[in-house]
Amino acid sequence: DQQVKQNSPSLSVQEGRISILNCDYTNSMFDYFLWYKKYPAEGPTFLISISSIKDKNEDGRFTVFLNKSAKHLSLHIVPSQPGDSAVYFCAASRMYSGGGADGLTFGKGTHLIIQP
Amino acid sequence: GAGVSQSPRYKVAKRGQDVALRCDPISGHVSLFWYQQALGQGPEFLTYFQNEAQLDKSGLPSDRFFAERPEGSVSTLKIQRTQQEDSAVYLCASAIKNIQYFGAGTRLSVL
Numbered sequence A: 001d002q003q004v005k006q007n008s009p010s011l012s013v014q015e016g017r018i019s020i021l022n023c024d025y026t027n028s029m030f031d032y033f034l035w036y037k038k039y040p041a042e043g044p045t046f047l048i049s050i051s052s053i054k055d056k057n058e059d060g061r062f063t064v065f066l067n068k069s070a071k072h073l074s075l076h077i078v079p080s081q082p083g084d085s086a087v088y089f090c091a092a093s094r095m096y097s098g099g100g101a102d103g104l105t106f107g108k109g110t111h112l113i114i115q116p
Numbered sequence B: 001g002a003g004v005s006q007s008p009r010y011k012v013a014k015r016g017q018d019v020a021l022r023c024d025p026i027s028g029h030v031s032l033f034w035y036q037q038a039l040g041q042g043p044e045f046l047t048y049f050q051n052e053a054q055l056d057k058s059g060l061p062s063d064r065f066f067a068e069r070p071e072g073s074v075s076t077l078k079i080q081r082t083q084q085e086d087s088a089v090y091l092c093a094s095a096i097k098n099i100q101y102f103g104a105g106t107r108l109s110v111l
Helices: none
Strands: A010-014 A019-025 A032-038 A045-051 A056-059 A062-067 A072-077 A086-093 A110-115 B005-007 B010-013 B019-024 B031-037 B044-050 B053-056 B065-068 B075-079 B088-096 B099-102 B106-110
Touching: A010 A019, A019 A032, A019 A086, A019 A110, A032 A062, A032 B099, A045 A056, A045 A062, A045 A072, A045 B099, A072 A086, B005 B088, B010 B019, B019 B088, B019 B106, B031 B075, B044 B065, B044 B075, B075 B088
Parallel strands: A010 A110, B010 B106
Antiparallel strands: A019 A072, A032 A045, A032 A086, A056 A062, A062 A072, A086 A110, B005 B019, B019 B075, B031 B044, B031 B088, B044 B053, B065 B075, B088 B099, B088 B106
C-alpha cells in the first residue's frame, strides 16, 4: 500500500506560467514533508520542505502548501522556467525530538515538462 | 568534495556474484541512509546509520543485503549472491537537520 501518492505521472506547463505538483499521503504519523527534483543520471536534489506545524513555506519561486486535514501537499513553481523540467518527488517522514528522522517515504514522481 | 559521493557509478554483475557499493557522505553528517530505486519508481528506504550504529535495517529486502559504516563515515552496502531482481539504482544520502542530501547513485545491472 503506497503511503505517499503522486497521481500525475507527467505534467506539461508553458514557460512563464505556474506549475502545480500534487501529493497525497495516508500515514497520519508523517510530520515532515520534502520535495526533491531529479535530473536523469543524477541523484535527487533537495528543493524545499515543510513541517506539519506550518501550512506554507516559500523559497524564491518555490512554495509548498500543506493541508493536514486532507493529507495533501502541493508544490507551486512560479514562474516556470525551462530548467525546471525534471522529475519531482514528494517525500514524507517522522521527526524525533532529538533531531533525527525516519527514512523517507517517496511517491513515484511527476515528470514536469516546461514548454517554451 | 562537497557532496555525497558514490562508487562505482555503474556495476554489471553476473547472477550469483557478490557486489559492494561505496558511499562517502558529506563531512560531518552523522546520519546516513541507503535507498533502492527501481525503474519508474521512487526511492525505497533500505537502512539508516547514526554514526557507526545501524539504527534501522527494516527496509533491507533479504539477508543477502548487508550494510556497514565501521568508523561512522564511509558506508558500504554489500549484496551477496545477486539476483536479477536486485537490478536497480542504489542511492545513498547523508543528512543534517532532517534534510537528506543524495549522491548520484550506483546503477546495478544483474545479468
